[in-house]
Amino acid sequence: MQIRIAGLVPESFVDGDGIRFAIFMQGCRRNCEGCHNPETHALDGGRLVDTEEIISAIKKNPLLDGITLTGGEPLLQIDAAEEISRAAKNFGLSVWCYTGYTFEELPSDAAPLLENVDVLIDGEFVLSLRDLDLQFRGSRNQRIIDVKKTRKQNKIVLWSEIGG
Numbered sequence: 001m002q003i004r005i006a007g008l009v010p011e012s013f014v015d016g017d018g019i020r021f022a023i024f025m026q027g028c029r030r031n032c033e034g035c036h037n038p039e040t041h042a043l044d045g046g047r048l049v050d051t052e053e054i055i056s057a058i059k060k061n062p063l064l065d066g067i068t069l070t071g072g073e074p075l076l077q078i079d080a081a082e083e084i085s086r087a088a089k090n091f092g093l094s095v096w097c098y099t100g101y102t103f104e105e106l107p108s109d110a111a112p113l114l115e116n117v118d119v120l121i122d123g124e125f126v127l128s129l130r131d132l133d134l135q136f137r138g139s140r141n142q143r144i145i146d147v148k149k150t151r152k153q154n155k156i157v158l159w160s161e162i163g164g
C-alpha cells in the first residue's frame with residue numbers, strides 16, 4: 001500500500017512519550033492559522049512511499065518505544081495509518097496519533113485504526129489558545145486521550161505520564 005508522507009523522523013523525542021518513530025502524513029484540509037506543519041497541508045505534496053518501507057524501518061530499530069502518526073491529518077489516509085499502526089502493535093510498540101478531529105467527531109471508519117491507537121491527541125490547533133508549556137500539544141483545547149481507557153469506560157479519559 002502506498003502512503004503520501006511529508007517526512008519521517010526515525011527517532012523523535014517530542015512527538016509523544018519516549019523514543020518514537022514519527023510519520024508526518026501529507027494532506028490536511030483544516031489549514032489552522034499558525035499551524036506548526038503547514039508544509040503538510042497540500043493533498044498532492046510530499047512523496048509517495050510504500051507502507052512496507054516504513055514498517056521495515058520501524059522494525060529495525062530496537063530502541064523505539066512507539067510510533068506517532070501525525071501530519072497533516074492521518075485520518076485522510078486511514079487505511080495506511082491502520083496498516084502501519086497494526087504492525088507497530090505487533091512489534092510491541094505504542095501508537096500515538098494526532099488528529100484535528102475531536103474524539104467525539106471521529107469518522108466511523110476510524111474504528112479499525114483506534115483498535116491500535118494507545119494515545120490520541122485530538123482537536124484543531126487554535127492560535128489564540130497556543131501554549132508553549134503544554135506537553136505534546138500546541139493549544140489548550142487539544143486533549144491527550146488514553147484511547148484504551150476511554151473505550152473501556154465509555155467516557156473521555158485523559159492520558160497521564162504516571163501510569164499513562
